[in-house]
Amino acid sequence: MDVRLFSDRSIWTMIHGIVLGGGALMALFAALFYLWAMRPSNASNVAGSTQVRSFAALTVFIAVVLWLAVIIGTYVNFPPYRATPPEGAPDLSRYPRALLQSSPGTAWLHSFAMEIKEHVPWIAAMLATPVAFVAVRYPSKLLSDAPVRRMAATLLVICFVLVAVSTLLGTFINKVAPLD
Amino acid sequence: MTSIEGSSQVVENGAVLASFLAAGIGAFAMGLIVILNEAGLFTAPALYGPAGGVSGRTTFAVVIWLIAWAVLHNRWKGRQVDAGRVYTVTLILIALGLLLTFPPVWRLL
Numbered sequence: 001m002d003v004r005l006f007s008d009r010s011i012w013t014m015i016h017g018i019v020l021g022g023g024a025l026m027a028l029f030a031a032l033f034y035l036w037a038m039r040p041s042n043a044s045n046v047a048g049s050t051q052v053r054s055f056a057a058l059t060v061f062i063a064v065v066l067w068l069a070v071i072i073g074t075y076v077n078f079p080p081y082r083a084t085p086p087e088g089a090p091d092l093s094r095y096p097r098a099l100l101q102s103s104p105g106t107a108w109l110h111s112f113a114m115e116i117k118e119h120v121p122w123i124a125a126m127l128a129t130p131v132a133f134v135a136v137r138y139p140s141k142l143l144s145d146a147p148v149r150r151m152a153a154t155l156l157v158i159c160f161v162l163v164a165v166s167t168l169l170g171t172f173i174n175k176v177a178p179l180d
Numbered sequence: 181m182t183s184i185e186g187s188s189q190v191v192e193n194g195a196v197l198a199s200f201l202a203a204g205i206g207a208f209a210m211g212l213i214v215i216l217n218e219a220g221l222f223t224a225p226a227l228y229g230p231a232g233g234v235s236g237r238t239t240f241a242v243v244i245w246l247i248a249w250a251v252l253h254n255r256w257k258g259r260q261v262d263a264g265r266v267y268t269v270t271l272i273l274i275a276l277g278l279l280l281t282f283p284p285v286w287r288l289l
């Protein structure tokens with residue numbers, strides 16, 4: 001008998017949540033640390049071009065990973081999640097949304113958690129993109145202009161929180177109603 | 181290939197702030213589209229049937245974000261803009277956008 005460790009749906013869920021979501025979280029933390037470490041605290045502490053280019057590459061990585069996460073999440077993972085079961089289906093394990101809604105104890109995982117996951121990660125991707133744009137196109141502005149640095153750091157912090165919350169909610173959903 | 185301006189060159193902040201403010205507009209657009217959908221005032225069409233309405237809502241918000249970015253970039257490129265005001269407006273737009281995508285807010289309708 002051919003037994004597969006993971007189904008295609010399960011693999012796409014892991015790519016979405018662990019590889020892309022988890023990767024974005026780690027990269028966001030690294031970018032925030034990088035931004036803090038490159039702060040011009042005194043005249044002798046000037047970031048080198050290698051550091052600047054590394055930071056730019058990191059922010060581009062974050063933006064790309066977040067866009068991939070939301071596109072895969074919306075167009076690959078979400079359709080099987082919201083599939084409607086046949087009338088009177090005794091087993092809802094293949095229909096995660098219906099499974100969550102079938103119990104008052106888990107209904108919030110759709111009405112609250114998944115509703116947040118449908119939209120908020122797209123906002124995170126929109127916030128990460130301008131930081132990457134500025135890091136690539138105007139790196140000296142990012143290093144020398146305090147308001148620009150502050151705004152970039154703020155967007156990255158918001159982005160980190162949004163991705164962390166979305167990833168956590170996704171973990172809860174997948175715990176109760178996995179896409180197997 | 182994208183060029184990186186030198187550190188000695190003076191660069192106006194307009195293009196930078198345009199990208200930040202556009203992100204705020206995109207976030208607010210997302211929230212507005214979602215709340216209008218929940219209120220039954222505007223329903224974005226499903227652009228990909230299996231994904232349902234979320235495909236339309238998110239695509240519309242992304243298009244608004246990109247248009248806002250292009251318009252602001254063209255208007256502010258090469259100009260010095262009040263960073264403090266843009267920072268405040270951007271944060272307000274992001275906060276409103278997130279608030280409007282928060283399901284408990286929909287239930288107040």
